[in-house]
Amino acid sequence: MGGQLKNGADCLDKAWKRGCEFLGVDYAILGGAMSWVSERNLVAAISNAGGFGVIACGAMTPELLEAEIKGTQALTDKPFGVNLITMHPDLDRLVDVCLSLNVGHVVLAGGIPAKETIEKIRESTARVICFTPTLALGKKLVRSGADALVIEGMEAGGHIGPVSTSVLAQEVLPHITEVPIFVAGGIGRGEAIGSYLRMGASGCQLGTRFVCSFESIAHPDFKKAFIRANARDAVTTVQVDPMFPVIPVRALDNAGGQKFIETQHRVIAKYKAGEVDLETARLEIEHYWAGALRRAVIEGDVEYGSVMAGQSVGMVKKEQSIDEIMQELVAQARAYFAEHGD
Incomplete structure (x- = not known):
């Protein structure tokens, strides 16, 4: 041996x-x-x-x-x-x-x-x-x-x-x-x-x-989220409408991810109602995650922050x-x- x-x-x-x-x-x-x-x-x-x-x-x-x-x-x-x-x-x-x-x-x-x-x-x-x-x-x-x-x-x-x-x-x-x-x-x-x-x-x-x-x-809570997670928990960002492109990011599914989907629907509805122009709507969607990675990694907000993780997290x-x-x-x-x- x-x-x-x-x-x-x-x-x-x-x-x-x-x-x-x-x-x-x-x-x-x-x-x-x-x-x-x-x-x-x-x-x-x-x-x-x-x-x-x-x-x-x-x-x-x-x-x-x-x-x-x-x-x-x-x-x-x-x-x-x-x-x-x-x-x-x-x-x-x-x-x-x-x-x-x-x-x-x-x-x-x-x-x-x-x-x-x-x-x-x-x-x-x-x-x-x-x-x-x-x-x-x-x-x-x-x-x-x-x-x-x-x-x-x-x-x-x-x-x-x-x-x-x-x-x-x-x-x-x-x-x-x-x-x-x-x-x-x-x-x-x-x-x-x-x-x-x-x-x-x-x-x-x-x-x-x-x-x-x-x-x-x-942050300890960021690490705990990794240790608890399975491979299937590391999911890619959901894009609601191809007119409003979303850069694909893989992170642990959490309340922030669900709220992002809701935000896209809300902003797209505002655009279709003529309340905002296309560029303003796209920027609002794009800026949703601003600072979210730091909030998760440094501050430990694993509920609404971006908990970026690969599928090997399992x-x-x-x-x-x-x-x-x-x-x-x-x-x-x-x-x-x-x-x-x-």
Whole structure:
């Protein structure tokens, strides 16, 4: 049995060697960038445990991001990355902050990054990681200079695309081999990591699994909601009328979600009655969730806040240390390879 497990460890080391070398880590497991959750404490803990923590910049100003990067550097000497939203109005300044503080990896998310942005980062010593929801865009991003890609399926928490992780992996992994690819969305156990590595991935990204760690600053009630939830409780935002598009977000079903449906019906009725114009109605619907994620994560309003969670939330059973979670994932991945080989 000991020899079999050692063989599993050797196979795992071989399978994610490319990802580990690219990130500069022991384990090619990235922490998903979750706004209000992926801050210095969680990011540093993931990196210190052998993985790759990623700061969620979100709507931070350049000054706040600078403080967050410095705070993370004070807690770890291990590599970590910064996730930037490409639609941020101060994107160029945020990139400058990352480069000036010698961040090794910049993750560009939330839209298609400009080739100029990719080139600017690559002219430094930093590496660029981009998200792609399709094979065609992935190929384009590689041609534009992306050093690595993340493919994230709809099982993930937060803002999602329409395609499942398993389908994306089959579509993309056999056809893009020039750069490392990390798979994300609905991953909660090491066996899943092992299966995607065998398909050609260089590593995986997990978010939901790390929320209920001791190191996470998420409110105790936010964590309790995760621990109580099943996979089917993590649902996507309901859109009432295609004239009033709603950005799809996966979160735990709660009173806030039900009220959002009621709000859409009320606002649409006002528009149809001629009481408001189309743009005003759309903005009212769009602004419903403003601040709702912070209310849930920081203040603990899990009834009306936005409790963003992936479908892997059903595998979150208790609060644990990041190190314990990481060792569980690695042990499961090793056992998978011990059974299935490389």
